[in-house]
Each structure stands twice: as structure tokens, then as C-alpha cells.
Amino acid sequence: MADILLRQLYQDRASEPDTCAILLLENGGETSSITDGFDAVILVLKEKPEKNWEIKHYNLDNINVALHILDEEVLHYTLIVGNNRRLVDWLVSGKIVFDRNEFLANVKERIETFPPGDRTKKMTIQFTKMLRRFEEGKVLFIKGHYFDAYSNMMHALHxxxxxxxxxxxxxxxxxxxxxxxxxxxxxxKLYQELLKSEETLEKRIELLILATEFAIHSKTIEGSQHLIDCMKREEKEWSVADIMKIPEVEDYKIDIELLLNFLVEKNILRILHKPSKAARIHHIRYKFNFL
Incomplete structure (x- = not known):
């Protein structure tokens, strides 16, 4: 009976021309956290719906169901940025009940194969997030806000x-x-040592700062590779406005200034001063030193 009621809920949507795919995730007892406590989650992926994410809750003969109607573009954005890991869990664990032109099958294959283009961009997103947390944690530590510093440094480690x-x-x-x-x-091992350490909180933060600083230094090029590739397409002196206009940079542009200053500090980029209309005021441009 439950299967019949669930099918009734999603079958009509399968016939709508803008429906790309439908995914069903049932709570088997151990997956309640993935389904947010619902007995089942139905994910309907649409092509340009009115709302980019709409949620409806139903009770089907004492079975609680959450229906999510999602714009396919939000799905692709999530796969790159990684801002909703629950959605990725649904894609990995859910059962495809409708799939027009193998839309979801291709998405699942993309997750499994993780194409190099996706990988490079995702690495830069994680690198900039790590850099942001590290810088904030370091400042908080210097100011003596140890709990907040520790929280930021643990996020950097994640x-x-x-x-x-x-x-x-x-x-x-x-x-x-x-x-x-x-x-x-x-x-x-570093993560384990921090969790099990009997050192004071201050000492643990010091260890985190040193370890993260080393990791950032050793992963600078690969962590910045996506931005480097985008800027290398044109041999020119870049303004920050030019860089912000690159469509592929959209997903991490909130941290772009931090990343640019970091690359200048590491001598990967150099700053050029260009005259403006006002005396003694210069525009800043960025250019690669050796790439």
C-alpha cells in the first residue's frame, strides 16, 4: 500500500515535460538523518521551475513524506560547491524512479568519475574556504579568543x-x-592527535596553526589551480573587476580578494600600479610572475 501511495504522489510529475528525473529515498531505520526524520523523501528535478527549490510535506496513511522540487541548475551548483552534502547523499543512496534521457544516471556517473574540470574547481573552493578559516582563526588566537579560534581552525582542518x-x-x-x-x-593522524591531545587548548591551537600553515604552503599551486587556469587564458594585466567577471569564478568570488593577496604574498602574482585620472592614485592590476 505504501508503494502505491508513493507512486501516486510522484507519477503525475513524471509526465510533466519539464521534469528531468525523480529520485526516491526511503528511511530504512538507519537513514533518518539523511531523510531528516521523514519516512521517505521524493526529489523531483525540474528544468527552470518557478521556484528553484520548493518543499511540500505529506502524510500518506501515517507515512510522512517530504517532496522536494528542485531546479536542475541548483543540483549542478551543489555538486561543484559542495554546500549541501545531504543532497549528494540523496543522489548516491536514492533510487531512480524516473529518468528522462538518463539525466540522473549521468549525474551519478559524474559523481563517481569526478571529471578533472569539476575536481580542479572544487579544490580551489575548498582551498579558499580553508584559507579564510585559517586567517580568521589566527587573528582570533592572537586576540586571545581561544574557543572561537579553535572552532575556526577545526573548520580549516575539515x-x-x-x-x-x-x-x-x-x-x-x-x-x-x-x-x-x-x-x-x-x-x-593530525586530526586524531588533536582530539586525543592532553595539551592545553592554547597549545592545541598552536599546533593546528602550524600544521595548517604548512598544508596551505604545500598545496598553494594545486589549491589555486582553477583561478590560475582561468587567468592564464588571456595574457593581460588583470583588475579585480576583470577577475570577478569570469563566470567560473562565481562560486568562490566571495573569497577572491583573500586568494589574490595570498598569491601576491607567495610571489605567484605581482602587483602593477597603473595611473588613474587623479594624481598619486593608481589602479592595481595583477599579473603572473612565472606561469
Whole structure:
């Protein structure tokens, strides 16, 4: 009976011309966190719906169901940016019940194969997030705000973990540390040492800062590769406005100034001063030193 009621809920949507695919995720008892406590989740992927994400809740003969109607573009954005890991879990664990032109089959294959283009961009996104958390954590530590500093540095370490997983060609899962344990044992060991350490909080933060600083330094080129590739397409002196206009940079442009200053500090980019209309005021342009 439950299967019949569920089918009734999504079958009509399958016949709508703008429906790309429908995914069903049923709660088997251990997946309640993935389904947010619902007995089932139905994900309907649409081509340019009125709302980019619409949610409806139903009760089918005492079965609670969440129906998510999602713009396919939001799905693709999530796969690159990684801002909704629950959605990725649904794609991995859910059952395809409707798939026009193998839309979802191709999405699942994209997750499994993780194409190099996706990988490079995702690495730069994680690198900039790690850089942001590291810088904020370091400032908070200097000011003596140890709990907030520790929180930021742990977030930086999580971004480092995701970076390690992506670097090896895998998609970061919810159990990212289990992935890291197999892929990059030295990062996993650092995480374990921090959790089990009997050192004071101040000493643990100091260790985190040193370890993260080393990781950032050693991963500068590969972590910045997506931006480097985008800028290398044109041999010119770049203004920050030019860089912000690059469509592929959209997903991490919130941290672009931090990344640019970091690359200048690392001598990968150099700053050029160009005259403006006003005396003694110059425009800043960026150019590669050796790439």
C-alpha cells in the first residue's frame, strides 16, 4: 500500500515535460538523518521551475513524506560547491524512479568519475574556504579568543580533509574522515592527535596553526589551480573587476580578494600600479610572475 501511495504522489510529475528525473529515498531505520526524520523523501528535478527549490510535506496513511522540487541548475551548483552534502547523499543512496534521457544516471556517473574540470574547481573552493578559516582563526588566537579560534581552525582542518579527498579523485562524503584515513593518513593522524591531545587548548591551537600553515604552503599551486587556469587564458594585466567577471569564478568570488593577496604574498602574482585620472592614485592590476 505504501508503494502505491508513493507512486501516486510522484507519477503525475513524471509526465510533466519539464521534469528531468525523480529520485526516491526511503528511511530504512538507519537513514533518518539523511531523510531528516521523514519516512521517505521524493526529489523531483525540474528544468527552470518557478521556484528553484520548493518543499511540500505529506502524510500518506501515517507515512510522512517530504517532496522536494528542485531546479536542475541548483543540483549542478551543489555538486561543484559542495554546500549541501545531504543532497549528494540523496543522489548516491536514492533510487531512480524516473529518468528522462538518463539525466540522473549521468549525474551519478559524474559523481563517481569526478571529471578533472569539476575536481580542479572544487579544490580551489575548498582551498579558499580553508584559507579564510585559517586567517580568521589566527587573528582570533592572537586576540586571545581561544574557543572561537579553535572552532575556526577545526573548520580549516575539515576543508583540508576535503581537499585531500578531492585531490585523489573522490567525492567528499559525510564520512570524510574515514575517506582521509585511507587516502592521506598523515592528515588523519593530525586530526586524531588533536582530539586525543592532553595539551592545553592554547597549545592545541598552536599546533593546528602550524600544521595548517604548512598544508596551505604545500598545496598553494594545486589549491589555486582553477583561478590560475582561468587567468592564464588571456595574457593581460588583470583588475579585480576583470577577475570577478569570469563566470567560473562565481562560486568562490566571495573569497577572491583573500586568494589574490595570498598569491601576491607567495610571489605567484605581482602587483602593477597603473595611473588613474587623479594624481598619486593608481589602479592595481595583477599579473603572473612565472606561469
Amino acid at each position: 576543508h583540508l580533509a576535503r581537499l585531500a579527498v578531492i585531490r585523489q579523485g573522490y567525492y567528499p562524503e559525510v564520512t570524510v574522515w574515514e575517506q582521509v584515513r585511507k587516502i592521506e593518513p598523515e592528515t588523519y
